Amino acid sequence: MQKTEGNLILMNTLFVTALVISNVVAAKLFHTGVTLFGVKMVLSGAVLCYPCTFLFTDVIGEIWGRAAASKSVAYGFVCQLFASVLILLVGMLPAVDASMQEAYGKLLGMNLMFVFASLTAYIVAQLWDVWVFHKIRECYLGRQGHSVAARWIWNNASTMSSQIFDTVIFIGIAFGIGFKWLWNKEMWPVLAATMVGQYLFKALLAILDTPFFYLLTRKRA
Numbered sequence: 001m002q003k004t005e006g007n008l009i010l011m012n013t014l015f016v017t018a019l020v021i022s023n024v025v026a027a028k029l030f031h032t033g034v035t036l037f038g039v040k041m042v043l044s045g046a047v048l049c050y051p052c053t054f055l056f057t058d059v060i061g062e063i064w065g066r067a068a069a070s071k072s073v074a075y076g077f078v079c080q081l082f083a084s085v086l087i088l089l090v091g092m093l094p095a096v097d098a099s100m101q102e103a104y105g106k107l108l109g110m111n112l113m114f115v116f117a118s119l120t121a122y123i124v125a126q127l128w129d130v131w132v133f134h135k136i137r138e139c140y141l142g143r144q145g146h147s148v149a150a151r152w153i154w155n156n157a158s159t160m161s162s163q164i165f166d167t168v169i170f171i172g173i174a175f176g177i178g179f180k181w182l183w184n185k186e187m188w189p190v191l192a193a194t195m196v197g198q199y200l201f202k203a204l205l206a207i208l209d210t211p212f213f214y215l216l217t218r219k220r221a
Contacts, residue, residue: 001059001063001216001217001218003063003064007063008060008063008064008068011056011059011060011072012056012060012072012075014052014056015053015056015057015060015072015076016075016076016079018049018050018052018053018056019050019053019076019079019080019122020079020080020083021049022046022049022050022053023046023080023083023084023118024087024107024108025044025045025046025048025049026044026045026046026114026118027044027045027106027107027108028044028045028107029042029043029044029045030042030043030045032197032201034197036192036193036196036197037189037190037192037193037196038189038193039189039190039193039194041193041194041197043197043198043201044198047198047201047202047205048205050166050202051159051163051202051205051206051209052209053076053126054126054129054158054159054162054163054206055159055209055212055213056072057069057072057073057126057129057130057133058129058133058155058158058159058213059213059216059217060072061130061133061134061137062137062151062155062213062217063217066130066133066134069130069133069134070127070130073123073126073127073130076122076126077119077122077123080118080119080122081119084110084115084119087108087110088110090104090108091104091105091108091109091110111174111178113173113174113177113178114174114178116173117169117170117171117172117173117174117178118170118174120169120170120173121165121166121167121169121170121173122166124165124166124169125162125163125165125166125169126162128158128161128162128165129158129159129161129162130158132154132157132158132161132162133154133155133157133158134154136153136154136157136158137154140153140154151213151214151217152210152213152214155210155213156206156207156210159206159209160203160206163199163202163203163206164199166202167195167198167199167202168195171191171194171195171198172191172195175191175194176191
């Protein structure tokens with residue numbers, strides 16, 4: 001990918017789109033067919049969208065540098081907050097019928113604890129991703145020099161470690177505190193299974209997006 005202003009705008013647009021859509025489809029749950037700690041794993045549709053955001057910030061960081069990636073994270077936070085406010089305001093409008101309002105509430109209705117959990121997990125995980133990505137990259141390049149083959153190291157290390165923060169913080173706040181699972185010993189296995197299951201799924205996607213990272217960063221003129 002050429003290092004142009006147009007391509008940077010494109011990457012930022014894709015980043016924000018994946019970020020906002022991940023919140024929109026979060027209410028869509030699907031069965032994985034996997035059982036952990038005696039609990040059948042059910043995941044949110046967001047796990048298919050949100051990992052893409054790390055790919056885009058890694059591409060931005062690799063081509064345009066750490067400052068550009070950090071700025072993307074900051075802009076993403078503002079866009080996520082703005083989208084949440086708009087969804088909340090639209091939800092307050094009088095619906096034509098009760099079933100329509102109920103459907104809207106199920107799909108887009110937001111609990112304040114979930115919004116707080118999402119924003120907190122986002123800012124911590126994304127900032128960590130950018131920091132680790134460039135820390136490993138700078139250390140490696142300082143010793144070994146530039147190596148195309150080694151890009152997977154900082155790409156995967158940063159994404160996989162940041163996904164731990166994202167998963168634990170979001171589920172811990174939204175379900176552990178919001179649903180009070182932390183105060184119910186019977187729900188501890190469910191809480192643990194949800195965290196582990198979501199992280200493993202995200203880690204798998206991080207591995208699968210490596211070829212796309214190479215594809216998008218193969219040319220940096």
